[in-house]
Amino acid sequence: MAPQRAGGTPASIGHLLSAKEIVIACGPGGVGKTTTAAAVATMAAAEHGGRVLVLTVDPARRLADALGLKGIGNQEVRIDDAVFKQAGITPRGELWAAMLDTKQSWDDLIRRHAPDAATREKILANPLYQNISGRFVQSHDYIAMERLYEIHSEGKYDLIVVDTPPTRNALDFLDAPQRLADFFSSRLLRWLIAPYRSRLVNVATRPFYTVADRILGTQFLADISEFFILFQSMYEGFVTRSDAVTRLLSDRRTTFMVVSTLEATPLREAEFFSSELTARDLHLGAIVLNKVLPDYLRDSATARLAQRMAEQVDTLGDGLTDDPVVAARVLREVAESFMHFGVVARREAEQQNELKGAPDILVTVPFFDADIYDITGLIRLGQQVWD
Amino acid sequence: MNPPGPDLLALKLVFVTGKGGVGKTTVAAALAQLAAENGRSVLACEVDAKGDLAALFEAAPTDFVPREIAPGVASMSMDTEASLREYLKLHLRIPVVGRIGPLAKAFDFVATAAPGVREILTVGKLCYEVRERHYDLVVVDAPASGHIIGQLAAPQAINSLVKVGLIRNQTDWMLDILSDAGQTGLIAVTTPEEMPVNETLELTARVKEETTVRLSAVVVNRVLPELFGQREEEVFEQLRQANAEALLSERAKGSVAPVFEAARLAVTLRRTEAGHLQRLQAGLPPDLPVLLLPELFTRTHGVRTTHQMAQALGEELGH
Numbered sequence: 001m002a003p004q005r006a007g008g009t010p011a012s013i014g015h016l017l018s019a020k021e022i023v024i025a026c027g028p029g030g031v032g033k034t035t036t037a038a039a040v041a042t043m044a045a046a047e048h049g050g051r052v053l054v055l056t057v058d059p060a061r062r063l064a065d066a067l068g069l070k071g072i073g074n075q076e077v078r079i080d081d082a083v084f085k086q087a088g089i090t091p092r093g094e095l096w097a098a099m100l101d102t103k104q105s106w107d108d109l110i111r112r113h114a115p116d117a118a119t120r121e122k123i124l125a126n127p128l129y130q131n132i133s134g135r136f137v138q139s140h141d142y143i144a145m146e147r148l149y150e151i152h153s154e155g156k157y158d159l160i161v162v163d164t165p166p167t168r169n170a171l172d173f174l175d176a177p178q179r180l181a182d183f184f185s186s187r188l189l190r191w192l193i194a195p196y197r198s199r200l201v202n203v204a205t206r207p208f209y210t211v212a213d214r215i216l217g218t219q220f221l222a223d224i225s226e227f228f229i230l231f232q233s234m235y236e237g238f239v240t241r242s243d244a245v246t247r248l249l250s251d252r253r254t255t256f257m258v259v260s261t262l263e264a265t266p267l268r269e270a271e272f273f274s275s276e277l278t279a280r281d282l283h284l285g286a287i288v289l290n291k292v293l294p295d296y297l298r299d300s301a302t303a304r305l306a307q308r309m310a311e312q313v314d315t316l317g318d319g320l321t322d323d324p325v326v327a328a329r330v331l332r333e334v335a336e337s338f339m340h341f342g343v344v345a346r347r348e349a350e351q352q353n354e355l356k357g358a359p360d361i362l363v364t365v366p367f368f369d370a371d372i373y374d375i376t377g378l379i380r381l382g383q384q385v386w387d
Numbered sequence: 388m389n390p391p392g393p394d395l396l397a398l399k400l401v402f403v404t405g406k407g408g409v410g411k412t413t414v415a416a417a418l419a420q421l422a423a424e425n426g427r428s429v430l431a432c433e434v435d436a437k438g439d440l441a442a443l444f445e446a447a448p449t450d451f452v453p454r455e456i457a458p459g460v461a462s463m464s465m466d467t468e469a470s471l472r473e474y475l476k477l478h479l480r481i482p483v484v485g486r487i488g489p490l491a492k493a494f495d496f497v498a499t500a501a502p503g504v505r506e507i508l509t510v511g512k513l514c515y516e517v518r519e520r521h522y523d524l525v526v527v528d529a530p531a532s533g534h535i536i537g538q539l540a541a542p543q544a545i546n547s548l549v550k551v552g553l554i555r556n557q558t559d560w561m562l563d564i565l566s567d568a569g570q571t572g573l574i575a576v577t578t579p580e581e582m583p584v585n586e587t588l589e590l591t592a593r594v595k596e597e598t599t600v601r602l603s604a605v606v607v608n609r610v611l612p613e614l615f616g617q618r619e620e621e622v623f624e625q626l627r628q629a630n631a632e633a634l635l636s637e638r639a640k641g642s643v644a645p646v647f648e649a650a651r652l653a654v655t656l657r658r659t660e661a662g663h664l665q666r667l668q669a670g671l672p673p674d675l676p677v678l679l680l681p682e683l684f685t686r687t688h689g690v691r692t693t694h695q696m697a698q699a700l701g702e703e704l705g706h
Contacts (some may be wrong), residue, residue: 007514029407029531046679135586265439266408294652296645305641311553316638321625323618330623333614334650340684347687367652371581 011360013257015311017044017159017287020255022152023285026164026173027259028266030031035372035381036259036365037163038063038240042095042375043382046084049092054365055148057100057165059272063373072100074108074147076156077376084166087376096157099164105143108150109113111236117229128227141165141241149245153261172385173279174249255285262289262348267355277335284291286361288385297345302338310335395603395704396422398572402527402566402600404535405576405588410608413688414576414680416443417696422508423459425698425706426604430516433464433507434538439462440528445466445690457690461522470508506541507558514561517570534614539573539598540567542690565600575669577667579607579660588670606700607664608609609682611657614650624651678703 017023017040025037036054040159042053053076064070065080071323076098107124114120123129144165152160164173221377233236256277259268270287277284296302309316310332316325352364372381395401402684403415412433419431430453433440438448446456451460451469468643512569516525529535537544542558542565565571575590577583594602625631627647636642668677680699686692 030409030578030580126518150681205406271500294648301641302645303644305639306646308647309639313640316635317626320631320634321622323622326618326622327626330615330626333674334623334646335617337612337614337653338646338649341653366561367656370655 010171010368013286013288013361013386014043014047015361016255016361018048019253020285021157021159021253022148022251023161023257024164024249025157025162025257026261028269029385031259031261032365033259034163035063035378036153036257036288036290038067038097039378039382040087040257040385041159041354042099042141042289042378043386044159044161045079045093045095046089046382047386048131048378051094051096051155051156052159052161053096053098053151054161054163055098055100056163057144063375063378067375068146069099072097072099074098074104080102083235083375087379089372089375093158098151100144100147105147109143109146113234113241118261119233123227123230126223126227126230144173145177145245145249146241149241149248152248153159154267157234157300167234171207171253174276174282177245177317181239181242181246186232190323216356250280250282252283255283257285258287260289261291262285262351262352267351271356274359275326284359286363286385287355289364292352292364292368293345293348294379295343297338297342297346300350306335306338307378310339395574396427396524396706397569397573399570400513400522400525400527400572400601401603402529402535402539402571402573403576404529404532404573404590405606406583407531409576409578409583410680411531411576412439412528412573413443413692413696414606414608414700415526415701416440416693417680418574419443419460419462419524419526419691420457420697421701421704422524422526424701425455427459427644429460430522430525430609431456431466431528432513433458433462433528434465434527434530440464443688443693444691454515465509465512467505469507470512474508474511502543506538507545507561510538510541510565511557511561514564517564518560532586535590536575536593536597539600540596543599562599565598567669568601568603573599573600573601574604574606576608577610578608579611579663579667582665584663584667584704587667591671591675602675604676604678606666606678606680608680609655609666610679611660611682614654616659 006191023037023040025040027033027034037056038054040051044050064072068083069079079095079097083090084095110123110129111120114123133302137229148160148162153155258270258274258277259264260266274284274287313331313335314326317324317331322328355362364383367382368377368381370377372378401418403411405411405565407412415431419429431440433449439457439461441447441449444456444460444462446462449456449462449464451463451466451473453463456462457545467487475528513525513527516522530538531649544559546555546558546562574595575594577587577589591602591605594600626635632643632647636644671677678700680696683692683695
């Protein structure tokens with residue numbers, strides 16, 4: 001049952017998404033973030049209509065396969081209506097999907113910002129650049145937000161659902177645009193790209209270069225300098241751009257959907273994340289709690305019954321099966337198992353109660369027996385969180 | 388069923404990695420605890436510096452200077468700037484700390500531009516602890532599997548970027564330590580679920596192709612107990628017949644239906660897990676040990692869990 005909000009409208013993800021253009025799914029790893037993002041995007045396409053894009057990072061292969069997304073990359077592709085039909089649904093709108101290709105996105109960014117062809121080619125060929133774009137972890141964070149901005153400004157979609165990359169720190173991608181801007185406007189960067197001769201003349205910075213030379217070697221420093229000089233030519237473009245990305249994240253049309261499970265560690269991270277979003281004045285729209293165990297596991301009368309069963313296994317099954325020894329074993333296992341899961345279910349329910357600073361929309365998704373790997377599964381999950 | 392456990396405790400440096408949320412830190416803590424119980428002096432190093440590792444021993448968060456957090460277990464948190472300071476002190480004998488300040492800051496930027504620099508300071512510190520034999524075993528709560536490759540491959544990356552200079556000279560001995568399967572190992576932690584298993588299989592391939600470190604074992608965490616064998620399953624079905632269930636409910640003085648429903652759920656979950664486990668086994672080299680750690684229903688973190696996991700790990704390893 002959806003909670004009522006001031007103004008009498010029910011708090012639901014369906015309502016939330018009808019008011020937003022960008023939903024950023026974030027939270028700890030391993031909680032079903034990608035699947036949840038795909039599920040709400042699917043629901044939005046099916047029920048709200050319009051063009052909905054899910055920008056994903058690393059979907060489970062089976063899910064990608066089932067949606068016909070094999071081998072997709074930066075280019076958005078439309079999910080075939082036939083895929084919906086198989087699930088007995090005629091969507092009102094269109095569902096599109098794209099995967100984040102970090103390297104490709106960086107190359108595109110350089111192409112856009114490079115002042116001329118020569119600079120562009122030099123940067124693309126620079127070994128340091130190749131390192132940054134290909135392997136550098138934080139570049140992933142930045143480029144996800146950059147891609148989001150790019151796609152949003154093209155104006156092709158009514159709703160964009162973003163699945164955030166797994167980060168060392170769930171907040172890295174929020175800070176990435178600002179960090180990049182800081183990086184380009186820093187004094188230290190200017191030091192690094194100062195011509196070699198003037199460095200040795202400058203008394204203040206001389207010790208720094210002497211030491212840096214000894215550690216890194218002159219050639220490497222020269223390589224770095226060249227790289228930064230090239231990048232410097234794109235300074236304005238980059239800073240303007242990352243400011244725009246930062247603005248987009250705090251726009252009223254953007255909301256954050258924190259995804260977690262009720263396990264202690266992910267929940268603590270989700271809680272931390274929620275409080276940080278609020279502290280940054282970003283819109284925390286909803287918390288989705290996945291893999292919630294069924295209510296009946298918490299029933300204390302049943303727990304006592306299970307305990308009685310465990311105590312009477314030798315007589316309880318008398319005459320009911322062809323093998324009393326095995327029956328006793330089965331009854332013990334069954335009773336023990338109930339008590340095991342009962343403890344987990346109770347702990348998790350308690351942890352949900354202790355959740356601090358939760359938004360109006362807090363939805364739970366039951367534990368599904370099987371992994372979700374097709375549109376039917378996505379819709380089933382989506383319906384759980386929608387109304 | 389599994390080949391005899393590898394002698395993880397005989398190694399000098401063990402990196403523990405895995406997809407976020409699979410219990411990588413718990414396994415690192417359990418390994419440190421187990422090694423300490425077996426008389427080793429252990430340094431447990433947290434690379435992501437969230438303070439979770441120390442919390443698993445009920446200790447306050449650690450910093451760059453190792454501190455004993457349990458008998459036989461010292462712990463530290465990696466801090467690349469502190470690592471740089473230590474490095475400079477050891478190798479350059481820079482007298483004035485004030486000059487290191489801006490340098491460290493600048494280094495931050497250089498590290499941003501040249502991946503591998505930050506990683507080399509991390510790996511460098513760890514290898515340094517191994518080389519100096521300050522501890523019998525260094526256990527690293529390493530970055531998640533997406534990032535561990537960059538760290539383990541850092542010495543090669545630096546080798547290819549930096550042709551001369553002090554750092555270059557330093558990478559060779561690090562590579563010696565990292566490439567020695569008798570000294571250094573990697574443990575990939577996973578859970579019996581789809582995505583973690585996929586990631587583990589990908590990691591296995593990448594470790595082999597892109598690093599010189601050997602994967603020592605895969606640890607599967609939170610494995611549910613096998614509820615029934617085939618015979619039990621048949622008997623369970625007999626007990627679930629309407630009349631049998633009704634009689635049971637009468638005898639137990641309450642409806643057993645939810646208890647049976649929970650058992651059915653447990654069996655389904657276990658079966659899904661078994662499928663992923665099978666897929667994992669099939670995709671790994673046959674001689675790579677796969678260690679199973681049970682789902683602990685009662686508690687999920689804290690020193691109690693660390694001790695239970697250490698015991699379970701010890702049993703799997705034959706200690």
